[in-house]
Amino acid sequence: MTSPDSHAPTIDSPEPINIPEPRAERYNPHAIEAKWQAQWDADHLYRFDPAASGEKYYALTMFPYPSGNLHIGHWYSYCAPDARARYLRMNGRNVLFPMGFDSFGLPAENAAIKNNLNPREWTYANIDYMTGQFRRMGTMIDWSRQFATSDPAYYRWNQWFFTEMFRRGLVYKKEGLVNWCPRDQTVLANEQVVGGHCERCGAPVERRNLSQWYMKITDYADELLDFGSTDMPERVRAMQTHWIGKSVGAEIDFATPAGLETVFTTRPDTLLGATFLVLAPEHPKVAALTTPEQQEIVRAYLELAGGKTDVERQQSSEKTGVFTGSYATHPITNDQLPIWVADYVLVSYGTGSIMAVPAHDERDFEFARAFGLNIAEVIRPAGGEPMDMQSAYSGEGLIVNSGEFDGMPGGKASIAKVIARMEALGFARARTTFRLRDWLISRQRFWGTPIPIIYCPEHGAQPVPESELPVLLPADVKFAPSGQSPLKGDAEFQKATCPVCGGAAERDTDTMDTFVDSSWYMFRFTSPDFDGGPWDRHVADALMPIDLYTGGIEHAILHLLYSRFWTKVARDLGLSTISEPFKVLRNQGIILGPDGEKMSKSRGNVIDPDDLVREYGADTVRTYLAFIAPWEVGGPWDKSGINGPAKWLSRVWALYFDSIRGPAETVSEHDLRYAVHSTLKKVGGDFERLSFNTIVAALMELTNTLVKAKRSPVAHTPAWAEALEIFNLMLAPLVPHIAEEIWTETGHSRSVHLQHWPAVDEAAAERDTVTIGVQVGGKVRGEVQISRTATQTEAIDAARANPDVARYVEGKETVKEVYVPGRIINIVVR
């Protein structure tokens, strides 16, 4: 069934459609959906063959975590892309639409602790169940390509990547301040700290000094800022750009009693306005710079600052800080600038210290005001007054009170010049800094990829040789959420021999961040069973990048940034030629509870898709989810709204299998063909632009016409047979089960999902006679029916002949006449 010739078009030589006799039974989705799902499976109808004909199209929706249940949000995110993938397949594209499970992670472990079972069993039972749910959704997922990231055959390659990156210096271990989630008992990456809270569980994050493994994403900071070949929503782009946070400026050296201290600034043009220095509390020079008299007060401040969580630090708007007792020498004036310690300076950014320019920086101004420090104006707005000391002035202007720099424009305009001069003087250099930090990937948890490192007392940290991969997770482990990896309690696991000397050694007992798993799974889908590497390069080269990647906005920075990084690393490892994993990214909106709030069990506003399928059938649920809102927007669930799609499918059913009550109608063959072909054209365009709600609207509208046509003599013409056939094909992507049932019952032998999308008859899709509005002076005054090809003169004459128009035109001087064929006539009078 998957051979290319099974996609042979049927439109040019259609099989005759048998218009069936009225059936006794009404539309009953339950009688047909399970039947077809089983049949499609048995026929391998959706199996993907990379070698099949047709231009490849890779459509991917972010794979789910196997939490146990597909919720309505999953349906929302998968159904519309499924319909679109089906549409593209019918258009002759060779469509890869795979699915798998992002199956490592904390919930499995937490469930295991709570219910005293094995995370592996819990996870794989959930995967089984959820795969069944996916099937009941009626997707065209090729399940033969399914995998879970907790499969050893998958995570083995996480380990392989790790060791390769280790050898190239892209993975390193470092001791330093890290984010610690006290509830999940593990460290977190910066990206997993949202507003000072753990992205997963919401607990306030603490800081700890620990030795951990990092991936060098900062090496790619500049490249990650270049979205060149990738089409992402503006907000995602903005969020990533901000996250990477490139700042161009200079670093400037100040002499201090503890040696040179270098600060980073984006405003070197304000150097003469620097009146004090500030170090972050964690800055290594704090101790050396603290004078004996200040010892006690500094110690107390560090203790206070150190005990605060990030959230507490951010919440206090009051500036706090203490004087160290030491002074720095200003590199130009040789003035002695007091050195302070304050927690508004972050150790993790720049050099962890700043030159404070209170006149031109709001934060420094506040601090200077609070502690009575000098404020020196060095930038003045062009033609402006001296500053009023009420607030900092951070805008553009002219440099003043700065010796040789006086009169230069301040701000961007002169920064390069200023830096060049300071560089010549020997105390400053141009420098760019990033907000982005390296990716901390160690986790002190069990259910993840073991870090493939062996510690030898002699040879230090050594990567596990490729021949010994994968380092398997032990089957059985005792959980003691103690802040140490559960693997620490497994002596057998830890025992290893050094790859260099063969001596007794120990394994690393941490596991990898699960975002490692999802950083490259899109490549794996191209050759899911390959065991000669993470993926088969030839296949991946042909199928990657993803043509359309869809998923939630919550991954704007996390997963999407990591997978962009990983793709560049893979390229540099020679595993692929592409630099970006996806061509187009789109985010679906969120379906909220009926109360307009986010769905949650505690709120009791959860809509269960399984219940809906039991009540209405999958096709109705698919339709309603497509129809409920613009797909990229989403919105609250409206219980009664589903009645529309439910009624619609009953009418569709009646169109083919039942008589339709109601008065006799007159629909011309011409009008019928116009309705069919103009809808066909619109639906095609709407699939391209992901406008799923208007596709449903167009199909409903066409149904209204077809219902009328069925009660008119046109129902005995070839146009009627054509209409039923094309309509059936148009239904196939959106509502695959009912479409298949109708297709089979109208005398076709092969699946509707193996048919070609019908061709638009362009002539039929246009009306010969069009009704267009007539404006007088831009106000609509009437409408006229004219030929589509009418000339301007004909159109204007027809418009003037209309009494509603004539009333406003007669006796007035015509200034201008506008005729846009098919759109509008506008007569402008004076």
Added chain:
RNA sequence: GCCGGAGUGGCGGAAUGGCAGACGCAUUCGACUCAAAAUCGAACGGGAAACCGUGUGGGUUCGACUCCCAUCUCCGGCACCA
């Protein structure tokens, strides 16, 4: 504060400079029915009308929901990043 997005009937929304409110939901009326459901038919922005209407005020244009400027509100993200 900075960044991004959005404001259209009772509700979800449609309209890619050209008849604002498509398609639905809800509601109301009618037909069918003993009755109800289902189904079918109709009404459904405001106004008696002239007309007025896409958050508000300007502008560009023959013509603006759509483009430009300003402004308000809401949603989302970041938040002492020097």
